[in-house]
Amino acid sequence: MKSEAHPSPAGAVIRLEEIRRQFGPVHALKGVSFSLFPGRALALVGESGCGKTTCARIIARLDRPTGGKLFFHGQDLTAQGTAKDERLYRRDVQMVFQDPFSSLNPAFTVSHHLSRPLQLHSQNTSRTGLQNGITGLLESVGLDPAVSMQKFPHELSGGQRQRVNIARALAVAPSVLVADEPTSMLDVSIRKDILDLLARVKQENELAMLYITHDIATAAHVAEEIVVMFAGQMVEWGDTETVLSSPRHPYTQLLLSAVPDGGRPFVTGGSARFLEQAERVRSLSRPESTVIDKIGPNHFMRTLGAQS
Numbered sequence: 555m556k557s558e559a560h561p562s563p564a565g566a567v568i569r570l571e572e573i574r575r576q577f578g579p580v581h582a583l584k585g586v587s588f589s590l591f592p593g594r595a596l597a598l599v600g601e602s603g604c605g606k607t608t609c610a611r612i613i614a615r616l617d618r619p620t621g622g623k624l625f626f627h628g629q630d631l632t633a634q635g636t637a638k639d640e641r642l643y644r645r646d647v648q649m650v651f652q653d654p655f656s657s658l659n660p661a662f663t664v665s666h667h668l669s670r671p672l673q674l675h676s677q678n679t680s681r682t683g684l685q686n687g688i689t690g691l692l693e694s695v696g697l698d699p700a701v702s703m704q705k706f707p708h709e710l711s712g713g714q715r716q717r718v719n720i721a722r723a724l725a726v727a728p729s730v731l732v733a734d735e736p737t738s739m740l741d742v743s744i745r746k747d748i749l750d751l752l753a754r755v756k757q758e759n760e761l762a763m764l765y766i767t768h769d770i771a772t773a774a775h776v777a778e779e780i781v782v783m784f785a786g787q788m789v790e791w792g793d794t795e796t797v798l799s800s801p802r803h804p805y806t807q808l809l810l811s812a813v814p815d816g817g818r819p820f821v822t823g824g825s826a827r828f829l830e831q832a833e834r835v836r837s838l839s840r841p842e843s844t845v846i847d848k849i850g851p852n853h854f855m856r857t858l859g860a861q862s
């Protein structure tokens with residue numbers, strides 16, 4: 555059976571089909587397939603090194619796969635497009651990175667950061683038109699334009715900077731937003747606010763969103779669908795609510811068991827026993843397998859491969 559995170563790719567903005575990426579001997583992605591749909595988010599969840607950022611970079615065309623296909627509105631992008639196509643694609647697919655500090659230039663004001671992408675996108679580049687555009691963008695991400703417009707990045711909190719990054723991504727009216735660990739460098743107290751903002755802008759702008767996180771507990775805040783990855787493979791995927799409430803793959807169960815107050819103890823007997831069990835699950839999950847179990851209408855699990 556095909557490994558597809560959504561039963562029907564009709565209407566998909568982005569579709570990855572059996573994407574592979576090898577870096578020398580490292581198989582970072584071993585055949586990843588999913589689709590992104592307008593107004594919906596897919597959470598890509600897994601521990602460090604499982605291939606999440608490689609997926610994001612391939613979608614943003616910052617990296618090329620060594621196998622498989624990438625489709626944009628049904629068009630196969632695997633082959634190199636014209637420079638103009640690439641430019642348009644990169645405008646349509648925006649990224650928000652995890653570090654809100656380094657992604658803004660300390661020498662420029664908030665207003666400057668937003669005016670360039672607005673000028674690129676907007677027909678109305680008059681002074682008033684730009685001013686209105688900046689005001690609207692700042693309001694849409696919950697910042698007071700009068701207060702924040704002329705500020706420099708160092709005058710903003712981490713959360714405010716991430717809001718500016720989101721506003722900047724929205725300035726070119728993209729159809730896809732890839733958010734790579736957008737809250738992992740922020741204070742715990744404001745993480746939920748940023749996730750709520752992402753969920754809201756996704757809906758308001760009909761964005762097809764990829765939300766990348768190592769924190770499975772946050773997936774439900776933003777994403778209707780989830781893909782759990784381990785060692786370059788999708789191990790379990792489907793509707794977020796279903797996967798989180800009835801996880802079937804041992805690795806998904808392991809991730810959920812580590813959520814504080816998740817109410818889902820994986821093992822009893824303390825941390826040493828937990829680490830031992832976690833290692834056992836990792837070695838069970840590592841071998842490649844092409845057999846997919848369909849558990850529900852949109853709930854799939856990769857069966858465990860043969861141990862070598």
Ligand SMILES: Nc1ncnc2c1ncn2[C@@H]1O[C@H](COP(=O)(O)OP(=O)(O)OP(=O)(O)O)[C@@H](O)[C@H]1O
Nearest residue numbers: 577580582600601602603604605606607608609768
């Ligand atoms: N440019 C590269 N050269 C060599 N190996 C790479 C390169 N980029 C990624 N890798 C390897 O590919 C694998 C997947 O990396 P990737 O960064 O996609 O994982 P990740 O899940 O995003 O991890 P993290 O959360 O730590 O960023 C890792 O083993 C990584 O070391």
